[in-house]
Amino acid sequence: MTPTTRVPKQNPNLISLGSIGDDGSKLILHPSDVRGPFTNWRRLSAVLLVAVYVALPWIPINGFPAVFFDLDERRFHFFGLTFVPADFWIAFFLLSGLGFALFFVTALLGRIWCGWACPYTVFLEHIYRRIERFIDGDAPARRKLDAAPWTSSKTLKRIAKHSLYLIVSATLAHIFLSYFVSLPRLWEMMHGSPTQNATSFGVVLFFTGALYFSFAWFREQFCVILCPYGRIQSALTDDNTVIIGYDEHRGEPRGKATDPNAGDCIACYKCVHVCPTGIDIRNGLQLECVGCAACIDACDEVMTKLERPKGLIRYDSMRGLDGKSTRWIRPRILLYTALAFLGAGAFAFSLSTVHDVSISVLRMRGMPYYVTDDAVRNQFQIRLTTKRNVDTTFALHLEDAPKTSFSVGLDEPITVQPQQETLHPFTITIPKEDYIGPFDVTLVSTSQPGGTTLNTTVHFQGPDPRLFETPIATP
Amino acid sequence: MSSPSSDPTNDPAYLTEEQKKAGIVLRDHVYDGIREYDQRLPNWWLFTLYIFVVWFVVFWFAYYQLGMFKTDEEEMDIAIAAIQYKKDKQLNALLADLDEEAIWEMSRDPAAVSAGQTHFNQFCSVCHATDLSATLNGTPLPGVPLDDSQWKYCRKPTDVFNIITKGSPDVTKGMVAWDAILGPKKIAETTAFILSHHEPDSPWEPAPDSPENLEAATPPPPGPTP
Numbered sequence: 001m002t003p004t005t006r007v008p009k010q011n012p013n014l015i016s017l018g019s020i021g022d023d024g025s026k027l028i029l030h031p032s033d034v035r036g037p038f039t040n041w042r043r044l045s046a047v048l049l050v051a052v053y054v055a056l057p058w059i060p061i062n063g064f065p066a067v068f069f070d071l072d073e074r075r076f077h078f079f080g081l082t083f084v085p086a087d088f089w090i091a092f093f094l095l096s097g098l099g100f101a102l103f104f105v106t107a108l109l110g111r112i113w114c115g116w117a118c119p120y121t122v123f124l125e126h127i128y129r130r131i132e133r134f135i136d137g138d139a140p141a142r143r144k145l146d147a148a149p150w151t152s153s154k155t156l157k158r159i160a161k162h163s164l165y166l167i168v169s170a171t172l173a174h175i176f177l178s179y180f181v182s183l184p185r186l187w188e189m190m191h192g193s194p195t196q197n198a199t200s201f202g203v204v205l206f207f208t209g210a211l212y213f214s215f216a217w218f219r220e221q222f223c224v225i226l227c228p229y230g231r232i233q234s235a236l237t238d239d240n241t242v243i244i245g246y247d248e249h250r251g252e253p254r255g256k257a258t259d260p261n262a263g264d265c266i267a268c269y270k271c272v273h274v275c276p277t278g279i280d281i282r283n284g285l286q287l288e289c290v291g292c293a294a295c296i297d298a299c300d301e302v303m304t305k306l307e308r309p310k311g312l313i314r315y316d317s318m319r320g321l322d323g324k325s326t327r328w329i330r331p332r333i334l335l336y337t338a339l340a341f342l343g344a345g346a347f348a349f350s351l352s353t354v355h356d357v358s359i360s361v362l363r364m365r366g367m368p369y370y371v372t373d374d375a376v377r378n379q380f381q382i383r384l385t386t387k388r389n390v391d392t393t394f395a396l397h398l399e400d401a402p403k404t405s406f407s408v409g410l411d412e413p414i415t416v417q418p419q420q421e422t423l424h425p426f427t428i429t430i431p432k433e434d435y436i437g438p439f440d441v442t443l444v445s446t447s448q449p450g451g452t453t454l455n456t457t458v459h460f461q462g463p464d465p466r467l468f469e470t471p472i473a474t475p
Numbered sequence: 476m477s478s479p480s481s482d483p484t485n486d487p488a489y490l491t492e493e494q495k496k497a498g499i500v501l502r503d504h505v506y507d508g509i510r511e512y513d514q515r516l517p518n519w520w521l522f523t524l525y526i527f528v529v530w531f532v533v534f535w536f537a538y539y540q541l542g543m544f545k546t547d548e549e550e551m552d553i554a555i556a557a558i559q560y561k562k563d564k565q566l567n568a569l570l571a572d573l574d575e576e577a578i579w580e581m582s583r584d585p586a587a588v589s590a591g592q593t594h595f596n597q598f599c600s601v602c603h604a605t606d607l608s609a610t611l612n613g614t615p616l617p618g619v620p621l622d623d624s625q626w627k628y629c630r631k632p633t634d635v636f637n638i639i640t641k642g643s644p645d646v647t648k649g650m651v652a653w654d655a656i657l658g659p660k661k662i663a664e665t666t667a668f669i670l671s672h673h674e675p676d677s678p679w680e681p682a683p684d685s686p687e688n689l690e691a692a693t694p695p696p697p698g699p700t701p
Contacts, residue, residue: 015499016514024515366651377617379649409601425601
């Protein structure tokens with residue numbers, strides 16, 4: 001039986017996870033403080049991203065929050081555009097476009113999403129770890145506190161830290177809920193008893209718990225083991241993908257700064273100490289690396305002090321780290337670019353087909369057509385929907401209809417209540433002697449406000465016209 | 476099982492001395508020349524298995540042994556039954572009071588007539604015209620006129636209600652069943668609007684194309700004459 005380790009490994013290797021002990025226990029990693037340009041840029045981008053997350057439900061556009069998945073009304077408001085469930089097919093092109101765009105970025109720049117933009121990293125590194133740093137101190141102090149016996153000061157610190165974690169988690173969960181119920185409704189529910197809004201309360205409770213568990217304890221395990229995007233990295237990247245890597249040719253052999261025979265790496269282990277997933281970047285590209293660039297800043301600081309060139313650890317491709325040149329244009333990149341453009345193009349096109357109103361024409365229940373003594377008649381039902389939050393008036397007329405045909409039910413403009421839909425029947429009739437077979441007409445709808453004009457093809461159905469030419473023999 | 480000389484652990488390509496010293500162990504099993512490290516699964520991962528084993532037992536016991544919860548299908552059936560019950564109740568409540576007298580009474584109630592006029596104009600006027608004449612600028616519309624004293628099928632107010640609900644007995648004429656779109660309340664209001672153009676004491680004369688008149692008359696020669 002191998003001895004149990006609860007402290008992170010001094011020398012992380014490629015064979016076992018740096019954050020899992022020999023007995024399977026999760027080791028608590030305490031990344032050291034790190035300073036540098038990448039850290040500053042990451043903090044800035046994180047502040048912006050959190051600000052966007054918090055602000056979106058507060059910004060009204062066209063009378064609705066900028067992003068609002070209205071579950072009650074089954075409408076999705078997105079920067080002034082409104083989608084109804086019938087528009088859901090567009091999500092396919094949005095997601096495929098985004099998916100291929102992510103493929104493209106990954107092939108080009110590796111796990112850059114994980115280190116810079118992923119909400120999990122943003123919340124963990126820039127909110128929860130900052131709280132921990134604020135309450136418990138720097139990495140050595142945190143390790144010391146972990147090992148210390150339960151004194152009143154440690155208990156107080158633990159209570160303070162976990163209370164702050166819970167407050168932040170609950171806040172993030174409430175903001176999440178406001179994307180689905182809007183802020184005024186959230187405010188109203190927060191003032192009511194939990195039993196009145198049991199589902200919403202349950203959702204907030206669940207998310208608070210999930211966020212607290214993830215960021216207080218689970219942390220890097222998600223990125224290292226669970227995240228599916230992390231798992232498909234090896235299929236998306238190649239030797240020309242820009243990753244964070246260690247220049248072995250320059251760094252090896254490791255040795256003291258004073259040793260003239262040693263490489264540039266002085267084995268100070270700063271890159272290991274700052275790593276949030278507990279790896280040694282000098283072992284090469286590893287699946288645990290989330291591309292946070294903390295090791296770059298840590299190493300650059302040391303190199304600057306030693307007056308050696310920066311970039312012993314840097315953003316570069318495997319080929320670049322090997323002293324060769326990075327090939328930017330390669331089949332994979334071209335394919336992913338083409339697919340991303342295909343997805344984006346299809347998405348843009350499908351967006352252009354979404355309007356503030358929608359109209360659909362259905363044949364009315366009953367027979368497909370009616371034949372009277374002197375005419376053939378079709379009965380239709382129009383479904384008019386407005387996504388606007390004001391009364392919308394539809395003016396309707398037919399185009400390309402045979403001259404002698406006439407329609408009833410389209411003369412008067414039809415007004416639809418805000419965010420509602422209405423049914424409206426109409427008929428098209430054509431005299432028998434002018435009927436030469438089924439035909440298509442165009443129903444033109446112009447709605448106000450907005451002036452959206454939509455054309456719908458209406459198929460006039462009828463019997464074979466030869467039936468009218470010769471008398472039908474009766475049995 | 477294999478002799479020490481063929482043991483791949485002794486192959487320097489598998490484990491370095493340093494790794495062996497660090498306690499890294501390879502398992503004996505070889506497949507396509509690939510061997511596994513002998514390492515523990517993260518405990519939290521193992522716990523998810525245990526949690527779901529417990530969950531399964533609780534679930535199986537609660538759903539299949541005690542029947543404490545309903546399946547989705549049962550819940551849906553209950554919900555549909557509840558909707559149907561509500562609909563039936565509404566219809567029955569309306570029909571219980573809905574006789575000839577009640578419809579005539581409704582047809583004198585301005586609120587009911589006005590509501591009925593809205594439904595009529597939206598759905599019925601296409602064939603019967605807003606003035607119930609079934610003509611538009613002199614052109615006859617598909618529907619039967621409802622403002623004269625002649626009736627094709629109806630002999631009393633509840634007949635009007637039933638025709639709107641179920642549609643014309645002659646499906647080739649185009650009057651469809653409106654119950655799915657309007658529901659009994661709106662149909663009653665529409666009936667009231669139509670009858671507001673009539674008087675309780677006015678006669679209900681069979682129209683020339685009503686079933687009894689057609690039966691009496693000689694059937695016309697079939698098909699148009701060339």
